[in-house]
Amino acid sequence: MCGIAGIFNLDGQLIDRSLLQRMSESIKHRGPDDDGLFTLENVGLVHRRLSIIDLSAGGHQPMHSHDGGLTIVFNGEIYNYPELRKELRSLGQPFRSQSDTEVILQAYRQWGTDCLKKLSGMFSFAIWDQPQKQLFCARDRFGIKPFYYFDDGVVFAFASEMKALLLHSKISRQANEEIIYDFLNWGMLDHTENSFFAAIKQLPAAHYLLVSGQGFTLKKYWDFKVSREIYDSVEGAERFREQFERVIRRHLRSDVPVGFLLSGGLDSSAIVCMADEVEKKRSGQSPERRSTFSAHFPFTRLDEAPFIREVLQQTGIPNHFVVPRAGAFLHEMDNLIYHQEEPFAGMSIYAQWCLMREVRHQGVKVVLDGQGADEQLCGYRKFYYFYLSELLKRKQWSHAIREAASLLGSISFFLDLQLRQAVQRYSLFGSNRAHSVDFLDAGFARRYSGRELPLGYAGNLAERIKLDMTRFSIPVLLRHEDRNSMAFSVESRVPFLDHEFVEFLASLPFSQKMNSGWTKYVMRRGLSGVLPRKIQLRKSKLGFQVPEDAWFRKILLEPVSKTFRNTRFIDRFVNLNTLKKSFAADFGGKITRRPASFYFRFFILEHWARVFQVD
Template structure:
């Protein structure tokens, strides 16, 4: 929605306006509609605005309250701001605009840090109290909106994007070796507050940061509790909770359709995005949505491929026929990927796990070309409802160790009818059970890691390899709900939100994610695990609840693709270009990678889709990222 930035000099050094302006200028794609600054001696706030609600000048930021005590720079959207505004007006607060930004200021003025628990939305903001000289920064419960920062004890700087922080002369650009190690070996991303840049951190989801009397306080404000039980499945209960889930999701979608600019939807043909599109269609029929901004027919945007193994047009077109929506397609290609890879890396700012990010990049550009400014999509459905095949393994794990053998056998038998395990899923199985297996079998779980070891510089590998066990053991979960929360909501979803934010903001688009409305998430995690996976079906809760909402073809769809791309083919078709990358005399990743080993084994990497080509992609991505930023 916007780009924010700020500098707070604890040593009382006066803020240099030129630095703050450069931090906003480099984020202009995030907010092309307006920009503003507030500088007062040793504090400076900046803002680049993408106007979504109240397009008037009254929404200009940084914004202050009526007496000028509080100043805010904010990125995000508070969906219940009208209710909070009404409550605050009754308490005597005076408003000068119709923006949610002003509601945040007065909510903080009234309730302090407790205001965070009253918000339903996504946010990253900083509030400066000019009277008490306090700086308060916060990020939403699930980390939808980004907040990066630097602090060395003397100077604190923050921004929506890392590249804005790199504009500060007091921040040294330096790769983070530990994060690079975990990326290359395990493809692990966003598992902590660390980034690929040393000394630049991300404020974790559900946390706030507070400076008072020059002392930094960093706290978690959102404490989440989940139901750890498998439970006893009852079909009548499944229907009841399924309907409640759909009702909550429908209200979440309705709240996110509040907009003064055109709205569209991402549509992959999967269960989650299809549900969003069908709910919007239902709201349009019921006059519960803003027809002016959606149009008589909602617009959908999809990435498609000529390869039938990953093309989802038959599912997309099923939803289009069912709803009458206006479809728009884009066909990403490997040729275009290599032409645009440097731009993609620049906007993403950190290495990414696969070329699926490029498919999403194309969808965002397609939406912009068709005049959409806001997009709804289905991110978060897999992480809350156990949508990925790997979560089925976590469920089997829990059933086994809790002695639920009858249910375990039932699920194993049902799995044969609903899903077929892939090599990657078998790999995940060994990874999960690996540390409990006999030593000879345990070696199987290390097979794919050994493939990754070949690409790495042996000196770099030796430096970090001894730390491997302590970093990976914590990922083994014996409980489905815990696995969903820890690896899904706390890590995997953070990465997906990051990709989506940077891809959408590259084209000045705002993306909204109804599946992570906190009311919906808390409801889903309050239920026993048996209502998420049942008789081999993932997302059982959604499938049952959407009985009168989705076509049967979609509701009981078996396969799971996501933003799949023909990654291996794209790599094979650019073999010559890849060789040039690793043969270059200006190769920058020599401290991390073994280019000669990569070249020697290149044909092997290219002939093994998914497993070894993924390792190759990470190596390429790391080198190109280093070239771009160092």
């Protein structure tokens, strides 16, 4: 894992090396182990290295091909690099290092842009092709690794984080009003290629771009379809176990210690337990270099310690508990905003921030996390609405009745607040929209209220799963994950988003994802004997959350009130009188009509603008 940045002056102007050096310094936290800089007339590339694979000087970047014609800066990990190196050697490509970076470079030499189809991993990179006078930039299939850019036809600049781009004199700090509208009105984040800065875009996931004096080309190189219904239930469970073991084995490849974020839920527990199985097969004993990291909220409904201990007892892997504190969040909020670079929707992000800090404190450089399983395996109760609709459309009456009956027998289903999301078919964003339009400045709301979000329509379960994977859920979670981990120079890996594994899960019928009131059905069956029984049969779902409403009342009431009284930015978008009166009414008594997360949007947007001195 690393940080990258670069500039391509299309007008031929020579590169300002001092600017590149400042850009590199701004993302030093992404790679404190080494740094490099390359310039060639009107092209410049910089790299910050976090050494994970091939710790020698052979992994130094920017890396050049043996003839000097190609130069790469790369952020991420290619998990199938040993297999690709072997294939490329057989085709006559030479290698001077053991790094996955050189594998990408030689793959591009061999296959051109089609090299992307060969790569399995998380990545963003840029290759300067001197013979073609062309910059080739690419991002992995789900956007696990970030790639931001600026292009005005004269200057093309890119970076892993926007703070590096904002150092360029041509890139303004003007806010993107459309994105602000989507955030305040819909609560949407990371749903388009646009950022909160009007001048900066992000390269979409599964896309590459070519930049040269002849123009700018953006192209999608991968996609997937949901539910081709290939496997029956027995074969599906067996294949799940085989595929999951393959994915975990690859994601454990590292020349430094690997740890795990463990919440006590099904997904993170599955990763830890399968990793334990893999290590025992490899060495005959549990891994000595592994550690788990968990957030702990004693004496609250969010306390998952009993489930976490089930995993620890079975595997014997050491654990480090972290207890996030409300007061500490407020103290660290500006630093969290600085690293996230864009507003976030709530305080639960802070639990992961605290975990990543502890990971680094314990000397661990790599962690595995469970992002992506809920969206693919219908882990959220909201998916049941779409599933029942599918069964009814297919006239599978008896099946629909059985599934509905299984839900009626589950008390937890009615206690689960996700049910409200499930029944909101026509308004995918719930009642928050109706609330927030009343709070927006009339002129601001009028300018953007007629604009449709480019999200597609979730008319069935397959579409909803894909939207969660590409627009609603995964993109913002991955941004949180990347920035939280990189703030502490930690590489976070997400095995459930291995693209071959995603394609396998997409091929399963919905009945293997939801069955008889059980979510993630195929995983529960496939990992029987791997997971502790108590985890395998667990239906409640929490994840890395904080007691947000309690924290809000405990520490944020006065800071939020003060912020609303002394705004410098949001007053151009918001009807402040309405906002302040509503906030006082909701939190001045015992009855709260709107959740804390609703007011948090306005609060965090104002502080984001202050941290980044937004125009």
